[in-house]
Amino acid sequence: MVVLLASSGAAAAGEGGLTCPAERAVYRLDSDEGPLEVGFVPSRGRASIASDLYLYLTTVQRTYWFSFSVSNGYSGMTLIPVSDPRAEAARENGPALLLETRRMDEGLINEVLVSLRFYALDEKLGFLFEPPASGMTAPPMVMMPEIGLTLWYEPQALTEDRSADRDPIPRGIFRLTKCLSEARPAAYP
Numbered sequence: 001m002v003v004l005l006a007s008s009g010a011a012a013a014g015e016g017g018l019t020c021p022a023e024r025a026v027y028r029l030d031s032d033e034g035p036l037e038v039g040f041v042p043s044r045g046r047a048s049i050a051s052d053l054y055l056y057l058t059t060v061q062r063t064y065w066f067s068f069s070v071s072n073g074y075s076g077m078t079l080i081p082v083s084d085p086r087a088e089a090a091r092e093n094g095p096a097l098l099l100e101t102r103r104m105d106e107g108l109i110n111e112v113l114v115s116l117r118f119y120a121l122d123e124k125l126g127f128l129f130e131p132p133a134s135g136m137t138a139p140p141m142v143m144m145p146e147i148g149l150t151l152w153y154e155p156q157a158l159t160e161d162r163s164a165d166r167d168p169i170p171r172g173i174f175r176l177t178k179c180l181s182e183a184r185p186a187a188y189p
Contacts, residue, residue: 017123017140020179023053025138027174034060038142038174042134043085044186050077051131054085054187055118057144059151061167064158065095068118068131077131079116079144081158085187094189102157112157115146121173134183138176145171
């Protein structure tokens with residue numbers, strides 16, 4: 001069954017798949033609650049040392065924002081929750097690093113970070129090892145398979161909304177479904 005799933009996924013992504021610059025890519029995952037969307041927004045400078053793009057995740061409840069972190073060695077890519085980088089409050093110094101603004105113990109911060117692993121996949125379901133960046137071809141698929149854990153138990157860690165409640169999201173692969181005609185307006189800084 002796993003082989004069948006991998007084969008059908010690769011065929012769906014590879015046959016007639018979109019080619020798009022990362023900053024114009026739109027990904028979708030359907031859920032019982034409604035459609036989920038992932039995309040990238042360029043920064044005017046650098047969103048992080050790893051990429052000049054911010055990632056947004058829009059659920060049926062709200063939009064969450066992230067920058068990318070990449071460690072040396074085998075660890076891979078992790079999303080870092082940030083405040084809305086398009087907001088005026090981000091103009092001078094960029095968005096707030098949300099895990100630094102929350103009163104959470106180090107153990108909980110580490111649990112949240114483990115749930116924020118980001119995987120970019122090629123059309124054959126192979127893993128890509130660098131986060132998307134402006135001008136690069138967008139990966140056909142992306143996934144954050146454990147983010148639902150934090151969205152369910154600690155959603156306030158990923159948003160400025162202190163009233164955030166459980167936000168259900170299934171494990172799944174977001175597929176590139178649309179290429180915008182131009183990049184979204186650049187965010188701060």
